[in-house]
Amino acid sequence: MTRPTLLAIFAHPDDEAFSVGGTLTHYARQGVRVLLACATRGEAGKITVPGMTVDDLGAQREQELRDACRVLEIEPPIFLDYHDSGRYERTRHDDPAALMNVNPLEIEVKLRALIETEQPQVLITFDPHGGxxxxxxxxxxxxxxxxxxxxxxxxxxxxxxxxxxxxxxEAAEGLSRMGRDLDPRVYGVSESTLALTLNVSAYAEHKKAALLAHGTQTGEQSLLGQLSPEERQAMERRMLGTESFSIGGTRTALRSYPLRGLFDGLSGFEHLH
Structure with missing residues (x-):
């Protein structure tokens, strides 16, 4: 039987740890081949550790992602070799390789080739608001x-x-209170929209270690680093306990809703939850 394969597709190093770190480890522990495609190396990111200087931020963050994947017990990352577009004063308007300046059809071609080679049954990516x-x-x-x-x-x-x-x-409201200007009615989804909420508390330490592996992004000046102990504890309860997903597309019938797992209803993979 074909080995079950899950492909997660994100933009920057650390996207995977924040959103699906526990899920990736959960399925890797069940024998699923877990792959991570990362579009950029995060070279336009902001260093959040006071006094830290890095000669090549892209190379540094690539290594951080490799370390995070090792902690999460998944295969090394696959890079699509685009450039980080940055944000605010770091936005790379004039870089033709910055992801914001690339035709999405070109990115699709790369992803199609990767899918053809690796043959995943399940894809995970950002929601329509990009988080x-x-x-x-x-x-x-x-x-x-x-x-x-x-x-x-x-x-x-x-x-x-x-x-x-x-x-x-609820999570969007929490992020808004912590400094992200997110309208929970726009960026947050209703409970009825969720296809699956996975309990990942068993992998909380893996997820926390993966987050910390992205050291340039989790320093004192980061969103995490600026939280009070109480705020950090509340955020960790939400982030480290469960991870939620909605359906973007399916080629098979949904036998029940909500689902029991990402492979629920896929022929030959009924043992995976």
């Missing part, structure tokens, strides 16, 4: 969705399910 609206997240969402729908003709049948990372309204 919090980052332009690179939106680009990857668009390309990944297009790749899901344009790979159904592949001889192996293409990926059978596409899932979006889902931010609940």
């Amino acid at each position: 919090y609206g980052h332009v690179d997240h939106l680009q990857i969402h668009r390309a990944a969705v297009a790749a899901f729908f344009s790979t159904g003709h592949l001889p192996y049948g293409g990926p059978q399910r596409l899932y979006y990372t889902a931010l609940t309204s």
Whole structure:
């Protein structure tokens, strides 16, 4: 039988740890081949550790992602070799390789080739709002969705399910209180929208270690680093306990709703939850 394969598609190093770190370890522990495609190396990110200097931020963050994948017990990351578009004063308007300046159809071509080679049954990517609206997240969402729908003709049948990372309204409210200007009615989804909420508390330490592996992004000046102990504890309860998903596309019937797992209802993979 074909080995079950899950492909997560994100934009920057650390996207995976925040949104699906526990889920990736959960399925890797069940024998699933877990792959992570990262569009950029995060070279336009902000260093959040006071006094830290890095000669090559892209190389540094690539290594951080490799370390995070090792902690999460998944395979090394696959880089799509685009550039981080940055944000605010770091936005790279004039860089043709910055993800914001790349035709999404070009990104789709790369993803289609990757899907054809690796033959995943399940894809995970950003929700339609890109989590919090980052332009690179939106680009990857668009390309990944297009790749899901344009790979159904592949001889192996293409990926059978596409899932979006889902931010609940409660989580969006929490992020808003912590400094992210997110309207929970826009960026958060209702409970009825959730196809699956996975209990990942057993992998809380893996997820926490993966977050900390992204050291340039989790320093004192980061969103995490500026939280009070009480705020951090509340955020960790939400972030480390459960991870939620909504359905972006399916080629198979949904036998029940909500689902019991990402592979629920996929023929031959009933043992995976």
